[in-house]
Amino acid sequence: MMSHLAYEASPVPAYRPTGSPVLSLEAVQKSFGSLRVLDGLTLAVYPGEVFGFLGRNGAGKSTAIRIIMGITRCDAGQIRVFGKSLSSDVTGIRQRIGYVAQEQNMYPWMTPKVLARFVSGFYPRWDEPRFQHLMADFDLPAKRRIGTFSGGMKAKLALTIALSTRPELLILDEPTAGMDPVARREFLDLVREQTMRDGATTFFSTHLIDEIEAVADRIGIVEAGRTIYDGELDPLRNSIGTWSIAMADYVPGSVPGEFARRRLRVLREGERQGRWVMCLQFSEDLLASHEIVLNEGWRHDVMSLEDVFIAVVANA
Amino acid sequence: MAAIALLGKDVREHRLAAVVLSCGSLAVVLLLLAQNASAPFSMSPFEIVRFALLSFLPLIALIVGNRLVVREYLSGTHQFVEALPVGSFLPLILKYLVGYGYLAFIATMMVLLAARQAGVADDVTPDYLGLILAKTLVMCALYWSVVFCFSLCGHLRIALYLLAAALVALIAWYPGIDAERVAPFALMDDQLFVFERDRVPWEDMAGTALLALVFALAGFVLSRLGEGSVVERLARPMTRRDYVALGVLAASGMAIWSTLLDRDDRQAVEFSSDYVVRLGDPAVAVLYLEEDNESSAQDIARRTHASLSALQATLGLAKVPDVKLALTPGRERHDFDYETADGVFVSANWLEHDGYDDAILDSVVMHGVLSAQTGGRAMFEPYHWVLDGFTRWWVEQGRARIDPEHQAELVARALWVLDIDPAASRLVERWQLTADRFSYPGAESLAWASMAFLEQSQGRETVLRLANEFLVKPVATNALATLEDRRTGIASRFEWILGMPLDSFHQQWQQWLTDQREEASVRRYLARIPSLQGRVISRTTTDGVHTLSAGYELRDSALNLSVDVASWEGLCVMKHDYIGPFDTEFEVDDEYQDEAPCQPGEEVHVLNSFYSPGDRVLVALDYEGPDFHQPLRLYSTRLSVQ
Structure with missing residues (x-):
């Protein structure tokens, strides 16, 4: 039996980065004692793009962000932000970055108004009208103690503060952790809306695939401190597929279709629920054909982006 | 701007606590000073500064450290600050300075308040004040640096404080260590801290400051160790394992401590x-x-x-x-x-x-016994006179009738003192000054006389009640109990035992003494006292030779003192010595005295080139006759040789 699998064309035109990178990491290494957290991390973020920084918990995302922020120093490698070496002017660079941390460690006794007054002392480009405007947009009470805020409100406040500094680069470190789905969606919409309005570059770290789908132009996948994918989302999604065959029909060593082994990479294979399952990543020229002729008994299984991510990460 | 923002944040966050804490601590100091004001010559108000430095200033440092540093790390808000565009050390440097500045402010206020009161009884020169202030500020730096460093050790800080307390106790009380030679302890010496005024203890101050610097630097290093990850890790709440480790540490410390004490029990x-x-x-x-x-x-x-x-x-x-x-x-x-x-x-x-x-x-023996009973406290309290008066009373008439000759000599001496300085009757307020001016025999005669009067007017039981109240009742051994002790003033406690106001007691007691001046035996003693007053002149000639001279003048007296120079069988003695660190007491060596017949109107004693400019000297003029067992101090003064 022959079947045809046609890939759907992406609804948005393919994104192409332009200009010099706003942020670049080259072969960055960092160890804590004997534990190597970053092992040659390399990536680049270009002006105006939303870069999704994807990785499992413990993959090294937060360490990478702490290094980018100049809070932690790397052991080796190069980091350039706005074309400058991070070590040359960390304070000046931070003044151009808006940062929303994973945990909102804001002073609980402060009100947003007091916090804004405190933070404005550090940022020469602090935009008070914008702060007021965003506070109103996000429906945040200006005179209530932050300690009484919910997690979502705190994250919105952190984003408000970050955007009020008129950042050229917005770094978001898993900002939606602990938020309910509605709040998460609201937050992501706000990020997308605001960054599009400002044209600011956004570096969005998360382990949640749907967040990346919602906002990112390009992604970098980090695993065990290394970049295992750096590029657009659709080519990644299109390059990976899963096929299965009933165990009774499976001939060991067989493949789902008529293509040479050398043109694909087996990401994962094994028995699952009475079927032999193969997850394959294709090379670009095969992908370009948009058509795969399947051998008899094999069927194509639908894959979510999360499945793609798991397959890539597991194989790494 | 960043520094101002950080400072503003700390001020805003802690202002209420800071105001309450500083007002509270200064109120305690004012309370202690008010208590002390009832007897300004008994205890230097600077002793209150020392008390504060040993008791509640470390506590204030702990509270400040807890609020400024520990809270920031425990709540994780330091992570918010470290992501701001600011140098990594600036927030911590500012915290160090704010904490120290706050402690220094409280300490300085304490010293100034104490100096204001000390000026009533003592010569508070700018140098002296500066020295006390410098020592106080150096100690504050040490306290704050230790607290600052330990505060950055998260939950380990409790163990570290216990360890530090054990170490302090070991150095202070372990017989094998002379604490007076170890820097911060030497600076806080119970005598030198308050009374040392001529010598600047550079070594002790530098040692203490160096120790403070070491702790402060250790704090900064710790905060950057592993880029702050160590501090961050330590800031997490204690686990059950930590509690067990702390318990083991405390138990081991106690075991080592008791072993050491057993081994070196003196x-x-x-x-x-x-x-x-x-x-x-x-x-x-x-x-x-x-x-x-x-x-x-x-x-x-x-x-x-x-x-x-x-x-x-x-x-x-x-x-x-x-x-x-x-x-x-x-x-x-x-x-x-x-x-x-x-x-x-x-x-x-x-x-x-x-x-x-x-x-x-x-x-002297009974004085030692009862002084030990008060833990040595009575020597520095406004009831020192109770100790002196009671011991003499106990020896003279506590168990038997007093020898009339003893009584006559004591009464005559007491009358003579009151004749020169009527204010000396106010024992609570003036005792130490009287002892300083008339030497201890003079002051003791007054204290004894007050006890003798009480015995006669109210009975033996009242004298014993007085001794029980001030000399037998256990002294406070901690700061709170001391405050409780001081809640009631000495004068009020005295009045409570006497059942009469202190002024009435003074009047009646003076009248009792005055009534005895016509007693034949007392008149006999009084008639042997030359009616003299002394004067001392210190001058430096143009060629730089310093001369100390002393002479005597006849004085008017309401008592029948002797004005017949020919009948004076005793000698006038000028005693002099450098003033040591302990300004309030004076014991002169035999070699520093000049004896001569008493001749009114003449320069009786002349001492050339003995002292140099800058020396501080105590000069006393005594009359030593065959009738009185101890000298009569005619005059005493302190001089700064110019």
Whole structure:
């Protein structure tokens, strides 16, 4: 039996980065004692793009962000932000970055108004009208103690503060952790809306695939401190597929279709629920054909982006 | 801007607590100063500064450290700050400065408040004040640096504080370590901290400052160790394992401490000679050196033992310290060496004593016993006069009738003192000044007279109640109990026992004394006192030679003092010495005195080129006659040689 699998064309035109990178990491290494957290991390973020920084918990995302922020120093490698070496002017660079941390460690006794007054002392480009405007947009009470805020409100406040500094680069470190789905969606919409309005570059770290789908132009996948994918989302999604065959029909060593082994990479294979399952990543020229002729008994299984991510990460 | 924002944040966050804490601590100091004001010459107000430095300033440092540093790390808000565009050390440097500035402010206010009151009784020069302030600020730096460093150790800080407390206790109390030689302890010496005014203890101050610097730097290094990850890790709440480790640490510390103390438990000094008379319970030992002196030693041992036993029974003392007396034939009759570090140890020459001299010696012994009963506190409190007056009263008439001759001599001396300085009757307020001006025999006669008056007017029980209240009642051993003790002023406690206002007591007591001046025996003693007043002149000639001279003038007196120069059998003696760190007390050596017949109107004593510019000297003019057992201090002054 022959079947045809046609890939759907992406609804948005393919994104192409332009200009010099706003942020670049080259072969960055960092160890804590004997534990190597970053092992040659390399990536680049270009002006105006939303870069999704994807990785499992413990993959090294937060360490990478702490290094980018100049809070932690790397052991080796190069980091350039706005074309400058991070070590040359960390304070000046931070003044151009808006940062929303994973945990909102804001002073609980402060009100947003007091916090804004405190933070404005550090940022020469602090935009008070914008702060007021965003506070109103996000429906945040200006005179209530932050300690009484919910997690979502705190994250919105952190984003408000970050955007009020008129950042050229917005770094978001898993900002939606602990938020309910509605709040998460609201937050992501706000990020997308605001960054599009400002044209600011956004570096969005998360382990949640749907967040990346919602906002990112390009992604970098980090695993065990290394970049295992750096590029657009659709080519990644299109390059990976899963096929299965009933165990009774499976001939060991067989493949789902008529293509040479050398043109694909087996990401994962094994028995699952009475079927032999193969997850394959294709090379670009095969992908370009948009058509795969399947051998008899094999069927194509639908894959979510999360499945793609798991397959890539597991194989790494 | 960043620094201002950070400072503004800390001020806003802690302002209420800061105001409450500073007002509270200054209120405590003011309360203590108010208590002390009732007797400004008994205890220097700077002792209150020392008390504050030893008791509640470390507590304030702990609270400040907890609010400024610990809270920031425990709540994780430091992570918010470290992501801001600011240097990594600036927030911590500002915290260090804010904490130290706050402690320094409180300490400075304490010193200034104390100086204001000290000025009433003492010569508070800018140099002296500067020295006290410098020592105080250096100690504050040490406290804050230690707290700052430990605060960055998260939950380990509790163990570190326990360890530090154990170390301090070890150095302060372990007999094998002389704490007075170790930097911060030497700076806080109970005598030197307050009274040292001429010598700047550079080494101790530098040592303390260096220690502070080490702790501060350790704090900064710790905060950057592993880029702050160590501090962050330590800031997490304690686990069960941490609690167990802390318990093991505390138990081990206690075990080591008790082992060390057992191993180095110091044995009390014991006479090893064969020529010792020993009596037990209460323990009295008398060293007499030669067989010829044995009977006198037996007498003095029995007398002391009987007096001590009676005192113990009368006042209900659970235990009295061991008393040791050593015969030292080389000494003058009234020259006693008195130590209380190891029981009561007195060396004296009693071989030529008469009854009055014996009473003085017995007073010295009882003074030591009762002073030990108060933990040495009575020496520095406004009730020091109760200790002196009661011991003399106990020796003279506590168990038997007083010898009339003793009474006459004591009354005559007391009348003479009051004749020159009527304000000396205000014992609570003026005791220490009277002792300073008229020497201890003069002040003691007044204190004894007040007890004698009380016995006559209100009965023996009132005198004993007074002794119980001030000398037997356990002294406070911690800051809170001390505050509680001081809640009621000395004057109020006195009035409560007497059942009359202090002013009435003064009037009645003075009247009682005045009534006795017409007694024949008293008149006889008074008539032997030259009606003299002294003067001292310090000058430096144009060629730089310093001259100290002293002379005497006749003075008017309401008493029948002697104005007949020819009848004065005694000598006028100028005693002089450098003023040591302890400004309030003066014991002169024999070699620093000049004896001469008393000649009014003449320059009787002249001393050339003995002192140099910058020296501070105490000069006393005494009359030493055959009738009085102890000298009469005609005049005393302190000089700064220019």
